[in-house]
Amino acid sequence: MKPVKVGICGLGTVGSGTFNILQDNAEEITRRVGRSIVVGQIGARRDNPTCDTTDIDITRDIFDVANNPEVDIIVELIGGTSVARELVLTAIENGKHVVTANKALIAEHGNEIFEKAQAKGVMVAFEAAVAGGIPIIKTLREGLSSNKIEWLAGIINGTGNFIMTEMTEKGRAFDDVLKEAQALGYAEADPTFDVEGIDAAHKLTILASIAYGIPLQFEKTYTEGISRITAEDVSFAQEMGYAIKHLGIARRTKAGVELRVHPTLISKKALLANVNGVMNAVMVKGDAVGPTLTYGAGAGALPTGSSVVADIIDVARTLTADPTNRVPHLAFQADQLSDEAVLPMEEIECGFFLNMTIQDRAGVLANITQILSTNGISIESVIQREREGSDLVPLVVMTHDVKERNMNAAIAAIEALPDVAGAVQRIRVENLA
Amino acid sequence: MKPVKVGICGLGTVGSGTFNILQDNAEEITRRVGRSIVVGQIGARRDNPTCDTTDIDITRDIFDVANNPEVDIIVELIGGTSVARELVLTAIENGKHVVTANKALIAEHGNEIFEKAQAKGVMVAFEAAVAGGIPIIKTLREGLSSNKIEWLAGIINGTGNFIMTEMTEKGRAFDDVLKEAQALGYAEADPTFDVEGIDAAHKLTILASIAYGIPLQFEKTYTEGISRITAEDVSFAQEMGYAIKHLGIARRTKAGVELRVHPTLISKKALLANVNGVMNAVMVKGDAVGPTLTYGAGAGALPTGSSVVADIIDVARTLTADPTNRVPHLAFQADQLSDEAVLPMEEIECGFFLNMTIQDRAGVLANITQILSTNGISIESVIQREREGSDLVPLVVMTHDVKERNMNAAIAAIEALPDVAGAVQRIRVENLA
Incomplete structure (x- = not known):
């Protein structure tokens, strides 16, 4: 089969990792894919000394790559959301598949990009955008x-x-x-x-x-x-x-x-x-x-490049596949996305760790536990410490699960107590099992 | 698109998990795949009370399923290597794709099975064969x-x-x-x-x-x-x-x-x-x-079923794909497998933890360390303990990396010492980072 031609835009950290993996592991990759994957063009404002780009077509204008009819897959590694968005949309418009490591671009403009890719029957792969080398x-x-x-x-x-x-x-x-x-x-x-x-x-x-x-x-x-x-x-x-x-x-x-x-x-x-x-x-x-x-x-030239190149291999494998049978961008078919609401933070329920400074005086702890109880919050454990030479002491309270709304009310009431100094530090507690 | 029809052979632990996931998560799966995946037939010697198989075509002869022209994908969950091999080869011969959770079958007969699948242009998927639910x-x-x-x-x-x-x-x-x-x-x-x-x-x-x-x-x-x-x-x-x-x-x-x-x-x-x-x-x-x-x-009805059903979804997605662009069974193209030698154990290099019982007598430790040294083995740490009321005491030695061959020679020499009682317990040590 004829080689797949990749156009790399951006030759910074991730760009160099991607380029070097494609060069160094070319033989192994070809043995896996059954065809070779070659760098057809690089678009970068400057060279990168870690990359031997002898015999590679380099342009200073990344849009040359997006418009290059020889390039099958555009790899967007320039970062940012403005030019990157324009570059990716241009590549899609030209019928090219896209691989990107750009989390901001996908998180902020992914809906628009995927819609356009869907319409043009091309793929946008973004494994490297989350947690670097972890698939x-x-x-x-x-x-x-x-x-x-x-x-x-x-x-x-x-x-x-x-x-x-x-x-x-x-x-x-x-x-x-x-x-x-x-x-x-x-x-x-x-x-x-x-x-x-x-x-x-x-x-x-x-x-x-x-x-x-x-x-x-x-x-x-x-x-x-x-x-x-x-x-x-x-x-x-x-x-x-x-x-x-x-x-x-x-x-x-x-x-x-x-x-x-x-x-x-x-x-x-x-x-x-x-x-x-x-x-x-x-x-x-x-x-x-x-x-x-x-x-x-989760980061670094080679780990992130590992995911970029794995995406290139995935795309290369499905170049000839019926687009309707590809894995959808957001895992579910584009016409099957759900409109489930994202909950406001007040509706979240979890445990809380509260760290505050109180006057070392009788009745303060009782007042605080009373406020928690009034707001339906039950306590799991408490640490109260003496502090030498000070009548301000730390109090730490760990609570059972409760709605953030109740905790907001309780904290406001606690902070209003004359014997509580400054703000209450609140850190959420999760039981992940 | 028309539904994909799955034939499940074996309705034990993994079979029931697979069946129940396909039923319980049918809506979610259809939203992902863009077509439904239905159980076309079950082949099982007996029913499973955890599965509601009302309206499902059940046969007691699993080969009915492998020969059923309505079934697109055979799911082999009967275990064992003899009948399972025959079942899978029959399904492949009939042009059906296969999903299996059978590690023994793949490890012992995989080369033969993949060769036949390759020739018939069908896939054999086996995610569930290793580490249950982990992909x-x-x-x-x-x-x-x-x-x-x-x-x-x-x-x-x-x-x-x-x-x-x-x-x-x-x-x-x-x-x-x-x-x-x-x-x-x-x-x-x-x-x-x-x-x-x-x-x-x-x-x-x-x-x-x-x-x-x-x-x-x-x-x-x-x-x-x-x-x-x-x-x-x-x-x-x-x-x-x-x-x-x-x-x-x-x-x-x-x-x-x-x-x-x-x-x-x-x-x-x-x-x-x-x-x-x-x-x-x-x-x-x-x-x-x-x-x-x-x-x-790594095991259990639902975790292993999770991998079986993920494989079914993968296969369903590539039913219409050009077989040459599929992910190869052994990750590399069938004609690109390597003949690299598997090393005999004597050639392996690692650290060793040795636990032995010795006479609590001057010079014993010196003899043992001398033997290790003669065999090119350097010691990382030693624990020697008194044992009340006994002149036999435990000696534990941790070594740096060395070839297993050298360690075999050293252990033979140590066990021949009159002051060493019984066999030397050897456990290998690895630095996995």
Whole structure:
């Protein structure tokens, strides 16, 4: 069979990984696919010294690649959402298949892109957009296709997990670890996307859509970062048998779908609590299979390139297939997407870890437990500590599951107590089994 | 599109799970596939009270199903290798696609079955044959298709893992836990297949073939069970920071492919060491993606049925596809399989944990370390214990990596020492990262 020609747009970290895998593993890939996959053209503003592009047609204008009639599959690795969107739509318009690693593009413009791809009978593959090298899109869309997905929960941002791991293992403060993460190149100069959960929310939006067959709804995903988490929170959580992880969680309930990214206490014994450093992992609970977990590198040139090239191979295999028999973009047939509501955060139900500073005075704890009880909240455990030379002491309360709405009311009432100093720190608790 | 008709042969545990998933999740499956998947016929010697087969055509002769012109896909869930082989070959001869959960059949007769399927242009899907509900076949064949697989290591027998977990967490003896496993229904009355590693060897044979594109070579897989492992071994291993797990390991080296199932010491901190009870997990190290892990239920009606039905969906999607573009049975094109040698066990290199009983007498340890040194073996750590009221004491030695051949020679020499009582217990040690 004649070779499949790939056009790579963007030769940064992921672009170079993709290019080098296609070159280094060319023989193995050909033995698998039954035809060779070659780089027909590269569109990049500058060369990349890690890539030997001798004899490769390179253009500085990525749209040359999208318009190149020799190219079968466009690989969009430029990042961002504006030019990337235009590039992908142009490629689709030209009848080309698309592979992308761009989570923001898919989460924010996926509905439009998939609709156009569907109309033109081409595929848009995006395994690398979520959790780097972990084939979680394939696992959800195909490996667990016989299941109703009950929930999924993932560590899907390596920077955030590195920070939480260091805070947990070494008792370090957030700011301190963030600076190291920046020095190591794990975190950007502006770390907002990672530490405030936006990157994780992009990925969760995608996972939830393919789990439940709902349109991409990034704007409805609740997003809370880890920058407020203190070394004291981590230490109290550990004392209670928990680790704090920054999780993306999607769950289907009778009332609708939960979509939320926030720091979360999970049992130290849970496998997910033992996923450390920059590694990623996603748990999926299916009604038939039960709980599953997939673990691996969530970023980096070669791990992300691994998923990009696996997608290229998948697309190459179905170039001649009847489009109606392909795996649908969002796992469910485009005309079968569901309009299930995304639940507002007030409707979510989970346990809570509350950390507050109170006056060391008789009756304060009684007032607080009274407020919780009035709001229908039952307590699982309490830690109250003396603090030498201070009449302000920490109080930590762990509650059983309760609606966020009730907890909001309780926290407002607690913060209004004269004997409670400052804000109540609230971290959600999940039992993922 | 017209419904896909499935013929289920065997209505035991996995058959009932498969049937019930197809019924209970029919709506979700149709939304995914774009056509319905219906049970056209069941072949089973007896009914199963967990399945409502009203209005389903049931025959007592499974070959009726293989010969039924209305059936598109045969699902072989009868187990065993003799009749199952005949059934599958008949179905293929009749141009039907096959889905099976039968690891023994694939490991022992897969080469013949795939050759015939290739010739007839039909697919034989076998996700459920390895690690139950975990989509590890799909992960290896498709999700990581851009990688050269360096090694894989799996907990792929739930019964064995349940026993090792109980021995580790509660210090119990092998025989004691085995009896409980039999009472719980985790282990058969004759537990040989599980505890002696034959079941794991079947699964490892399959995983290695799709990792490396080599023919199935069950007869060359080294197989050692867990029945010799003592509570004392487990306790000493823990003291040294290790857990003992029954692993299937495949590794590609320059000299050839390692294929081995045996008890293995791995660091307690490794994710795989924290996979407990009847759960399964497989680590795969790819050259691009790095280390990955997939975890889930390795057995049971619904988890295994989850994989069977996912395979049915995959097959349904490619019914009209050009057979040359399908994912090949052993991940690599049939004419591209490799004849890489499977290494004899003597050529394997790993660390060793040695547990022996010696006379509590000056010079014994010196003699033993001298023998190890002569055989090119360096020691990582030693535990020697007093035993009250006895002059026979335990000696535990952990070595650095060395060829099994050297270790065989050293153990023979150590066992010949007059001050060493009985056999030396040898457990291999792996650093899986």
